[in-house]
Amino acid sequence: xxKSIFALLALLPGIASAGTIAITNAEIHTLGRAGVIxxxxxxxxxxxxxxxxxxLPLPQGARVIDAGGKPVTPGLFDAYTSLGIKEIDGVEESDxxxxxxxxxxxxxxxTDAFNPRSTLIPVNRVxxxxxxxxxxxxxxxGSLIAGQxxxxxxxxxxxxxxxxxxxxxxxxxxxxxxxxGGSRAAAWASLREAFGEVRRAGTPRVNPEHPSQLTAEDxxxxxxxxAGEEPLVLYLNRAxxxxxxLKFAEDNGIKLVVRGGAEAWLVAKPLAEHQVPVILDPxxxxxQHFESLAARADAAALLQKAGVLVAFALDDEFSSHNAxxxxxxxxxxxxxxxxxxxxxxxxxxxxARIYGVDGTLGSLEPGKIADVVVWDGxxxxxxxxxxxxxxxxxxxxxxxxxxxxxxxxxQRLHLGPYAKQ
Amino acid sequence: MQRxxxxxxxxxxxxCACGQQNQGGAQRAPxxxxxxxxxxxxxxxxxxTVLTGTGSRIDDGDVLIQDHKIAQVGKGIAAPAGAVVVxxxxxWVTPGIIDPHSHLGVYASPEVWAMSDGNxxxxxxxxxxxxxxxxxxQDPGFEQARMGGVTSMMILPGSxxxxxxxxxxxxxxxxxxxxxxxxxxxxQVLKMACGENxxxxxxSEHKFPSTWMGDVAGYREAFAKATEYKAKRDAAKKKGGSAxxxxxxxxxxxxxxxxxxxxxxxxxxxxxxxxMLDVAxxxxxxxxxxxxxxxxxxxxxxxxxxxxxxxxxxxxxxxKMEAYDGIRENVAMVDAAGACATIxxxxxxxxxxxxxxxxxxxxxxxxxxxDIPRERAIRWITANPxxxxxxxxxVGTLESGKDGDVVVWSEDPFSxxxxxxxxxxxxxxxxxxxxxxxxxxxxFKLGILGREEEMQ
Numbered sequence: 105x106x107k108s109i110f111a112l113l114a115l116l117p118g119i120a121s122a123g124t125i126a127i128t129n130a131e132i133h134t135l136g137r138a139g140v141i142x143x144x145x146x147x148x149x150x151x152x153x154x155x156x157x158x159x160l161p162l163p164q165g166a167r168v169i170d171a172g173g174k175p176v177t178p179g180l181f182d183a184y185t186s187l188g189i190k191e192i193d194g195v196e197e198s199d200x201x202x203x204x205x206x207x208x209x210x211x212x213x214x215t216d217a218f219n220p221r222s223t224l225i226p227v228n229r230v231x232x233x234x235x236x237x238x239x240x241x242x243x244x245x246g247s248l249i250a251g252q253x254x255x256x257x258x259x260x261x262x263x264x265x266x267x268x269x270x271x272x273x274x275x276x277x278x279x280x281x282x283x284x285g286g287s288r289a290a291a292w293a294s295l296r297e298a299f300g301e302v303r304r305a306g307t308p309r310v311n312p313e314h315p316s317q318l319t320a321e322d323x324x325x326x327x328x329x330x331a332g333e334e335p336l337v338l339y340l341n342r343a344x345x346x347x348x349x350l351k352f353a354e355d356n357g358i359k360l361v362v363r364g365g366a367e368a369w370l371v372a373k374p375l376a377e378h379q380v381p382v383i384l385d386p387x388x389x390x391x392q393h394f395e396s397l398a399a400r401a402d403a404a405a406l407l408q409k410a411g412v413l414v415a416f417a418l419d420d421e422f423s424s425h426n427a428x429x430x431x432x433x434x435x436x437x438x439x440x441x442x443x444x445x446x447x448x449x450x451x452x453x454x455x456a457r458i459y460g461v462d463g464t465l466g467s468l469e470p471g472k473i474a475d476v477v478v479w480d481g482x483x484x485x486x487x488x489x490x491x492x493x494x495x496x497x498x499x500x501x502x503x504x505x506x507x508x509x510x511x512x513x514x515q516r517l518h519l520g521p522y523a524k525q
Numbered sequence: 526m527q528r529x530x531x532x533x534x535x536x537x538x539x540x541c542a543c544g545q546q547n548q549g550g551a552q553r554a555p556x557x558x559x560x561x562x563x564x565x566x567x568x569x570x571x572x573x574t575v576l577t578g579t580g581s582r583i584d585d586g587d588v589l590i591q592d593h594k595i596a597q598v599g600k601g602i603a604a605p606a607g608a609v610v611v612x613x614x615x616x617w618v619t620p621g622i623i624d625p626h627s628h629l630g631v632y633a634s635p636e637v638w639a640m641s642d643g644n645x646x647x648x649x650x651x652x653x654x655x656x657x658x659x660x661x662x663q664d665p666g667f668e669q670a671r672m673g674g675v676t677s678m679m680i681l682p683g684s685x686x687x688x689x690x691x692x693x694x695x696x697x698x699x700x701x702x703x704x705x706x707x708x709x710x711x712x713q714v715l716k717m718a719c720g721e722n723x724x725x726x727x728x729s730e731h732k733f734p735s736t737w738m739g740d741v742a743g744y745r746e747a748f749a750k751a752t753e754y755k756a757k758r759d760a761a762k763k764k765g766g767s768a769x770x771x772x773x774x775x776x777x778x779x780x781x782x783x784x785x786x787x788x789x790x791x792x793x794x795x796x797x798x799x800x801m802l803d804v805a806x807x808x809x810x811x812x813x814x815x816x817x818x819x820x821x822x823x824x825x826x827x828x829x830x831x832x833x834x835x836x837x838x839x840x841x842x843x844x845k846m847e848a849y850d851g852i853r854e855n856v857a858m859v860d861a862a863g864a865c866a867t868i869x870x871x872x873x874x875x876x877x878x879x880x881x882x883x884x885x886x887x888x889x890x891x892x893x894x895x896d897i898p899r900e901r902a903i904r905w906i907t908a909n910p911x912x913x914x915x916x917x918x919x920v921g922t923l924e925s926g927k928d929g930d931v932v933v934w935s936e937d938p939f940s941x942x943x944x945x946x947x948x949x950x951x952x953x954x955x956x957x958x959x960x961x962x963x964x965x966x967x968x969f970k971l972g973i974l975g976r977e978e979e980m981q
Contacts, residue, residue: 192849371981389874392635394637397975486884520861
């Protein structure tokens, strides 16, 4: 009990200082120019990575962590979750990820609903997830423009907001069609109308009788998207839908990101040419929908080979609760032909690039924020686990609601190592 | 034990019936299996790391499959004349994976209305429906599951209803009809469901049941009627009196009371599982397994005492209130308590990598200080589901006389990088990763999938 209180206090900024930490004898996957350093040392000083290399002198007074030759990676970064805005899917009042009956769309901002005390955060944090995009989702109902997401930190109750308005999210394809009245054409017309209104805002409407689908707040929220400053993450799976989105983005000067992307591999070259990244769940290899008939297990490898920037996120109802499983996604992509470092990049550096925070996050390089995980084995293996997780240079406690439930029942039922049978 | 004997006898009887039907076209029982494995040469798999499913590991081990059955397991087995010899040095061999909870075929891909046949959600008590009648054998999920080493799966109705109907065990062989997949002689099961789903489905329409106590009343009323039906049926059999009017649903429940049909019960919370054990005691039936069983770790000793399996996910949690207490150590803690621990998918994507799910659960156990060798953890997806489904005498382990359901893995099956290289079902090679073009493909996939030459 005392231990857990102390651990929670340590998370509060200002109470515990990060100090200087040296992680030695480590196989460092930097995801940066230095590549993989087989036997290296990583030094953390005051929340930042101070130095990385072989045979570095240990700073005086540093806390030394011997990694025992095991891998050290950047903290994991999930490119799409609803962390902090959803506690339990089946408990509506605890779920702010979708605003099914709201008159607002683009104006919806996850930071207004975010709860840094969500139990999902420690559950995922102890498994090495340090940053995530927290995004609204209108797949279950509402406007096809779901609203604005943010990049968040899983390491602080007060300084959890890394980047507000990191992206605008919208549904197209089958769900977009459904939300717009029943056809893809209606979804595109609706999206064009929305951006047209942003462009015309301030000028008299062509037809003042026609009610606007957007509020003034929505129009304001869409301005940076139309200016190409804030990316638009469109949920799309069918190859033809993706090509339509590329054209739409080009015509309007919009910075596009494709999420879903089951058939993206079929249009990998145009995606690469337009430098449009794809947020993919590489496990999804079944024709589960008519828009994803061409889904295949090696899609990530094909996209990467064509030069498309790929990031991974779970594309199912567990995208938040089991965001920790992004490394299983990466492992499966690697088992299907994606290089292991590229698979690791898809859950560290590439999400940081997509959301424009790679200047400070996503890789282990001097000067970057010290989000660091020391693993007990290959991080892409589901049997591996973090030995230590650092966020902003501070070690996070290995405690979550789930570890507390486990410990209670291990004790209550006297479960210990059992005899081999 | 008696039930197992009965199952074995029934299996023998049905196998005979099949043979007759195939040879002479004699009358076949309605809905009976028509599955009969084609002739296959003997296969000797050599020099592998063998996890037998009995709790043993054999390094540099051999497995001989002959006449559709496991013939021998050990070291230095001589190849019979004409046998195919597979050099599996550096590779691993396990029993075929068994998924005790799948909706393949009844909630097929594509997930469209026309293919969603898993829940007869028009009445909370539907013991009259059989999931097998909904199975679409062209579901592409079957072949993807085969690529993940799954050789049998229990196809269950969904959980909208208190009593959802009969489930059926299928062998994962390519087929045009479900009868060609039906596991010969396996007992049928009854799917029942606790908790939020039934009370949400009906309660939201202001119908019964709308509460958990309503759920319990619903089971009790159904089994009270079934008890009367069974008494009449038994009396008619014994004394030759008039049999009760035929009632398709009551036949199912009376067979449950007779121990012929096993109860597979969707239940999340520990307290709800304990309540269901009392319901089962009141009406003198047995619950073979609790499915999902997110809180099974809280009542491992009770599950052991009632000889009830827990069929669990490795890590699903939090998607509804009754799943909020899910923990990664669930499977390992149930196992440590001495109860029958089993992993299921309940999902067409998850079924493709039950080996990885077992790996996650095993490693969670290690971190909790439990000593779980791989030869034990493999039982969670082989021998233990076979027990939960009443077919432990037929599949789930590599022992001589068992069905020739065997997987050769490219490496440690608990690794994320491991692939099923070869999958044998009843001694017939049904998948070979080295020759993907030769794999059977669902009719649905023909002519509609994007192909590499179409890449833009």
